[in-house]
Amino acid sequence: MIALFLAQAAAAASPAPAPAATPPVPARIERLLERTPVIDGHNDLPWEIRQQYGARVEALDLRTDSRRWPYPLQTDIARLRRGHVGGQFWSVYIPASATGPRAVEMTLEEIDIVRRMAAAWPDAFALADSADDVRRIQKSGRIASLIGVEGGHQIDKRLSVLRQYRALGVRYMTLTHGKSLEWADSSTDAPRAGGLNDFGRQVVKEMNRIGMIVDVSHVADTTMAAALDASRAPVIASHSSARAIADAPRNIPDALLKRIGDGGGVVMVNFYPSFVSARWRAWDAARSAFAKGAGLPTDEYGARAPAPLVAWDAQHPEPAVTVADVADHIEHVAKVAGRGAVGLGGDFDGISGTGPIGLKGVEGYPLIFAELARRGWSDADLSGLAQGNVLRVIERVDAVAASMAKEPPVDATARD
Numbered sequence: 001m002i003a004l005f006l007a008q009a010a011a012a013a014s015p016a017p018a019p020a021a022t023p024p025v026p027a028r029i030e031r032l033l034e035r036t037p038v039i040d041g042h043n044d045l046p047w048e049i050r051q052q053y054g055a056r057v058e059a060l061d062l063r064t065d066s067r068r069w070p071y072p073l074q075t076d077i078a079r080l081r082r083g084h085v086g087g088q089f090w091s092v093y094i095p096a097s098a099t100g101p102r103a104v105e106m107t108l109e110e111i112d113i114v115r116r117m118a119a120a121w122p123d124a125f126a127l128a129d130s131a132d133d134v135r136r137i138q139k140s141g142r143i144a145s146l147i148g149v150e151g152g153h154q155i156d157k158r159l160s161v162l163r164q165y166r167a168l169g170v171r172y173m174t175l176t177h178g179k180s181l182e183w184a185d186s187s188t189d190a191p192r193a194g195g196l197n198d199f200g201r202q203v204v205k206e207m208n209r210i211g212m213i214v215d216v217s218h219v220a221d222t223t224m225a226a227a228l229d230a231s232r233a234p235v236i237a238s239h240s241s242a243r244a245i246a247d248a249p250r251n252i253p254d255a256l257l258k259r260i261g262d263g264g265g266v267v268m269v270n271f272y273p274s275f276v277s278a279r280w281r282a283w284d285a286a287r288s289a290f291a292k293g294a295g296l297p298t299d300e301y302g303a304r305a306p307a308p309l310v311a312w313d314a315q316h317p318e319p320a321v322t323v324a325d326v327a328d329h330i331e332h333v334a335k336v337a338g339r340g341a342v343g344l345g346g347d348f349d350g351i352s353g354t355g356p357i358g359l360k361g362v363e364g365y366p367l368i369f370a371e372l373a374r375r376g377w378s379d380a381d382l383s384g385l386a387q388g389n390v391l392r393v394i395e396r397v398d399a400v401a402a403s404m405a406k407e408p409p410v411d412a413t414a415r416d
Helices: 002-013 027-035 045-053 077-082 100-120 131-139 159-167 198-210 221-230 254-262 278-293 307-315 323-337 362-374 379-403
Strands: 038-043 085-091 125-127 143-149 170-174 213-215 266-269 342-344
Touching: 027 362, 027 379, 038 143, 038 266, 038 342, 038 362, 038 379, 045 085, 045 100, 077 085, 077 362, 085 131, 100 125, 100 143, 100 159, 125 131, 131 143, 131 379, 159 170, 159 198, 198 213, 198 221, 198 379, 213 379, 221 254, 254 266, 254 323, 266 323, 266 379, 278 307, 323 342, 323 362, 342 379, 362 379
Parallel strands: 038 085, 085 143, 125 143, 143 170, 170 213, 266 342
Antiparallel strands: none
16 A cells, blocks of 8 residues: 555655653753663554554664654654664564454564564664673674564464474463453453452463563452462563552552552553543543534544544643653652652554653653653663663563473363
């Protein structure tokens, strides 16, 4: 389709949009992020390339400003550089409605997109599979590219598939996405498993054995508690925030935040305004009701939104969500779970083009660090937030896998 080949032409033909005015970032923060760049827990760019550009990685150019592409995106190489991103977990998301063998096929196609991204721009990206890989790639001036599977439906209830994903470089799997499974419950669907059933616990055990990080974003509280009970290794929440501040099912209550921290895990705070601000969440609920009544998509914002939604937005101003709001979530997680238990999982290109002021693209990370520095965070704590905390988790997960190396694979025929 023509749109596949318009990206470069559009970039050359039209001027870049004027950047929004943002406060200057202190030199201290620039120096700190040059030494310890950000490792982000979740970015959905591979799915956007698949959906909006037909998976034609080589027909695009991530060196150009992706805001000017026919379907604007939140990620490109120049903005990753400005954001001091030195490591990215690329989500190989597929919809929760995709099931069975087709879910496995789609996941393999998504993994292929990540690998093709690294091959297309080798001066910017390199695939990473360990903490040492990440450090080596960062020293070379490139962005370490890691892979996360965003939902247990993607293994089609087959542990053989789980093992093959790990062999292809997948570092984490989110136990559920938006729908509950027979073996694990989602935070946004009716329960089916009572948290984790026996097969779900086998999944966690096998993830520990093969060195795949257990990701508890999207899961029900009961599932999260059961995963923490079952896992021998620390877990992460790759893109979740604090429920005490914004009461969304996708956010994590204090008791479970503390358990993640006590187990050596990390909560990587999400930037989606619906998970950051209660006021924005209420505004978006009213907007979605209007969109549904008019037969319009409910999850497109700004330049992506259809004209009737743009008109609705003009009559119902969007509540401001700021970097300070995101920092409030980070500080809450740190207060409850410890500063060693917090990271960043922006969810860019999975949040429909929206985001807090200053955080509508991957260039915005330094503003978070500047805000936290203003609040008294030390360089050591900021470096942990940027990457030290999640690198520690990767190393511990690998150590647990090494300790289980002599254990046989969990029965590949296990089912619910």
